[in-house]
Amino acid sequence: MRPELTETQLLGMWETGHGQAPPAQALLLAAAAAPPGEAVADLTLADLNALLLDLREESFGAALPCATDCPDCDEPLEVSVTTDELRVPGRRGMPGPVREPATLLAGGHEVTYRALTGRDLLAVDPASPEARRTLLGRCVVGVEPAAEVLPDVILETLAQRLADLDPGADTVLPLTCPHCRHTWTAALDVAGYLWAEVEGYARRLLHEVHALARVYGWSESDILTVSPARRRFYLEATAE
């Protein structure tokens, strides 16, 4: 199955997700790439990223241009990263390997924990000062001996282990500044990146619909059946 978005799907998704919180937008995108009926909210973050990278590649291509500033010399930096560089090697599409809960020993407790899922992100208000703590706490499935409040040392150890339990949950790119040779890694939010592209595409498309409907009197559904190349031709003709 190719998870490429059609323009009609893209517009519908944008309309549904417009103004929603980023995790809800990420799940809308993942649902468009997942097999029908797949409960994407229960997928781990690495599974979600794998779907989003497939969708990005099929819909907009494999190169992701990024702009950032060097944290050392402040020079602006433009780089292009590919979907393959962001993928866990060999991870394409569904399904990912099932990740069983793991255990860790910290602060005198044995803690059983699971990978973070889309549902966890949906459940936590990112603006809350307790967001990180709440999110990490949701991964805990058991503590021996039981603890009412998990000490910070346990949560911080857990935070470090999550990346090992679910490789690909964080997408990072290694960067080198061409001006001062400083090297660092930057996190790339695949869902946020892709949603911004969907938003930009939807807005351009609606402007085209508006312009063509005004000149030719065609309906929205008629215009959406016209290929992008033909739409461009008609729009250029209206400017003559």
Ligand SMILES: [Zn+2]
């Ligand atoms: Zn630099």
